Amino acid sequence: MPADLSPIDKAKFLAAKRATDFVENGMKLGLGTGSTAAWMVRCLAERIREEGLRVVGVPTSSRTAQLAAQLGIPLTTLDEAKWLDMTIDGADEFDGNLNLIKGGGAALLQEKIVATASDQMIVIADAAKDVSQLGAFPLPIEVIPFGWQTTKALVEETLVSLDVLNRDVTLRMNGAAPLVTDESNYILDLHLKRIGNPRQLALVLNQIPGVVENGLFIDICDIVVIGHGDGRVTVRDINSGETEDERVEFVPTSNIFADLD
Numbered sequence: 001m002p003a004d005l006s007p008i009d010k011a012k013f014l015a016a017k018r019a020t021d022f023v024e025n026g027m028k029l030g031l032g033t034g035s036t037a038a039w040m041v042r043c044l045a046e047r048i049r050e051e052g053l054r055v056v057g058v059p060t061s062s063r064t065a066q067l068a069a070q071l072g073i074p075l076t077t078l079d080e081a082k083w084l085d086m087t088i089d090g091a092d093e094f095d096g097n098l099n100l101i102k103g104g105g106a107a108l109l110q111e112k113i114v115a116t117a118s119d120q121m122i123v124i125a126d127a128a129k130d131v132s133q134l135g136a137f138p139l140p141i142e143v144i145p146f147g148w149q150t151t152k153a154l155v156e157e158t159l160v161s162l163d164v165l166n167r168d169v170t171l172r173m174n175g176a177a178p179l180v181t182d183e184s185n186y187i188l189d190l191h192l193k194r195i196g197n198p199r200q201l202a203l204v205l206n207q208i209p210g211v212v213e214n215g216l217f218i219d220i221c222d223i224v225v226i227g228h229g230d231g232r233v234t235v236r237d238i239n240s241g242e243t244e245d246e247r248v249e250f251v252p253t254s255n256i257f258a259d260l261d
C-alpha cells in the first residue's frame with residue numbers, strides 16, 4: 001500500500017468513495033475512465049467484497065475493463081445491458097451547469113455513449129476541475145484516421161467561421177506515433193482557452209465529416225461529487241439545484257490499493 005496519498009489523489013479518492021454510496025443492489029453501472037474513475041472502480045470492488053453488493057458494470061475503455069476484471073467486478077457489454085441505471089466517471093472540466101469537457105484519457109467516445117444510455121451520470125472530480133467557463137483544458141475530438149489532416153483543416157475553418165480567437169488544433173501523439181483510441185481512431189485537441197457557447201460548438205463539430213464525437217458533454221451530467229484535499233466532499237445536484245458539503249472519513253483499507261502494490 002502506498003505510504004501516503006498526495007492531496008490531489010486523496011481528493012479524487014474521497015469523491016470516488018462518496019459517489020459509490022449512490023450505488024444500490026442490482027444496478028447496471030457505467031464505469032468511467034481515468035485516474036479518478038479508477039478510484040471509483042477500487043471503491044466499488046471493495047463494496048462488492050465487503051458487503052456482497054450485487055452490480056454489473058459496463059466499462060468505458062479497455063483500461064477500465066482490465067482493472068475492473070482484475071478486482072472482481074462482474075462486467076457486461078452495453079448491448080447486453082441495453083440501458084444503465086447510473087454511470088460514474090471523471091471529467092477534465094465541469095462548469096456551473098454541469099456541462100463537461102471529457103476525453104483527457106482518450107475514452108470520450110465510449111464514455112459519451114455509455115453516459116447517454118444511463119438514467120443518471122455522476123461525475124467525480126477534484127476541485128481543480130471546477131471552472132466558471134469551459135475551455136482552458138484542450139477540447140478533445142475523436143476523428144477517423146482516414147483523411148485526418150483534411151478533417152483537421154475543416155475543424156480549423158469551422159472555428160474561424162465561429163469567430164473563435166484561439167484555435168490551435170493538435171494531433172494527440174503517443175511517443176512518435178499518433179495516439180490510437182480503443183475504437184482505432186485519432187484524437188485532435190482543440191486549444192481554445194475559453195468556449196463561449198459549448199452547446200453550439202458541440203453541435204457544429206459533430207457535423208464535420210471525419211469527426212466521430214467531441215468531448216463536450218452537454219446536459220448529460222446530473223450530479224458532480226467534488227473531493228477536496230482537506231477531507232471535504234461537495235455534492236452538487238443540477239436537478240434539485242442543491243449543493244451540500246460533507247465530510248467523508250478517509251479510511252483507505254489495504255485492499256483498496258491491492259492493484260497498486
Ligand SMILES: O=C(CO)[C@H](O)[C@H](O)COP(=O)(O)O
Pocket residue numbers: 032033034035036037089090091092101102103104105106107108111
Ligand atoms: O475523460 C476522461 C477520459 O477520457 C477522464 O474522465 C478525464 O480525463 C479525467 O481524468 P482524471 O480523473 O485522470 O483526471
